[in-house]
Amino acid sequence: MASETVENYIKAIYVLCRESPSGEAGVVRLAQEVGVTKGTATSMIKRLAKSKLVKAPRYSGVTLTAMGKKIALDVLRRHRIIETFLVSTLNLDWADVHEEAERLEHALSPRTLDRLDEFLGRPSTDPHGDPIPSASGKVLELRGKALSAFARGAKVEIVQIMDQDRAFLKFVAQSGLKPRVRALVQDVSAQGDSITLRVTRGKSVTLSRSAASKILARLQ
């Protein structure tokens, strides 16, 4: 069984690989994500490589092996099911559940996880719109494109918020933007550095390009 620490590294590597265009995770970003120094990250990567969970050519990027990917998806599944439970059953705040799930994800047995999943009605996404990997390890990725990519006049439905930062999530929720919410693209600035939305039965919101790029949507 992978330790809590190992699970955290593996999950972080998975997420970073998804994010980077090269499909590889860098040591510095990994260290930052896990909250350790880069030296520590290097030595952990070595151990992960020894246990065949990652491939890590010297002085180059880290990628997961099939085994590593299996673990990552497993942890991600637990994480997202827990987040769903915390929001939909315990009514915890959208912005707070990530940290909580960060700890709980390491303490659930497969059986309990399945019961929880059943109790929740086998949800396919978590409260942020992140897809929940199936028990067998399949995920649907990229269910929308960045808000910043839509043109004026587009009628969109928010699909996914791709950031776990509390302050950002608070801001997004404040604006009324949650998965399943519909909105009209009211304006896109000439330089493309901001976008204004009118939320259906809600207010208008202006987002910076960087904020808009972290919110995925699709045409209604």
Place this chain on the structure above:
Amino acid sequence: MASETVENYIKAIYVLCRESPSGEAGVVRLAQEVGVTKGTATSMIKRLAKSKLVKAPRYSGVTLTAMGKKIALDVLRRHRIIETFLVSTLNLDWADVHEEAERLEHALSPRTLDRLDEFLGRPSTDPHGDPIPSASGKVLELRGKALSAFARGAKVEIVQIMDQDRAFLKFVAQSGLKPRVRALVQDVSAQGDSITLRVTRGKSVTLSRSAASKILARLQ
């Protein structure tokens, strides 16, 4: 914040102190409970003493300080609320939830614990009848006496099962004996080494003295 390991030791010390007539925990029993060698237990006790969580005169028994007791009751509260959730909401088996709670108890924030408690309707006991300490650290102990102490003809109500062992719990459940179940003491053997109960609207069960001493009941 106390580590997971420290929480486990402290909780075990609390339980052992409750069990022993002297009110002190022995090193060998503690080691056994936590699952380490006695040398390991000794060195942990030293560290706990240094952080003022226990009092441990050399070559003598261990007791909790006020600080230690606070932590113990806190962990116990988490443990029992989680057990209640696992049984009453997720329908997990009575006999399985202890191990699961053993891990989850270290991963719940106070806020989430309170939401869970609220969701469950602020239960006062867990599925085994163990009292749940209040958030401020109060517990009702000894809400019944051992089944073995009742006389023939007594009409009793099961209150609490004082053992977490899976096999024992399976056996007890098999017999239909759960907290709140009522039964008649049908017979007590002359030597007092066994007791026969007739469970209300159920079958008759004969328990050994040692089994009966781990089941608490009170007169109906």
Place this chain on the structure above:
DNA sequence: CCATAAAGTTTGAGTCGTCAAACTTTAGTT
């Protein structure tokens, strides 16, 4: 009151996960 077993302690060593700081490699300027 003493021998012996049980309880408790000490010692030396190992793993895991971490840091700071020195070092090496890589990649992007000029």
Place this chain on the structure above:
DNA sequence: AACTAAAGTTTGACGACTCAAACTTTATGG
């Protein structure tokens, strides 16, 4: 091609937790 900053690695050290095995103290029952 040479310089430099960023990325990555190595080294030495440490704390938390553990074990096995040798050792000491305590209890007790003959």
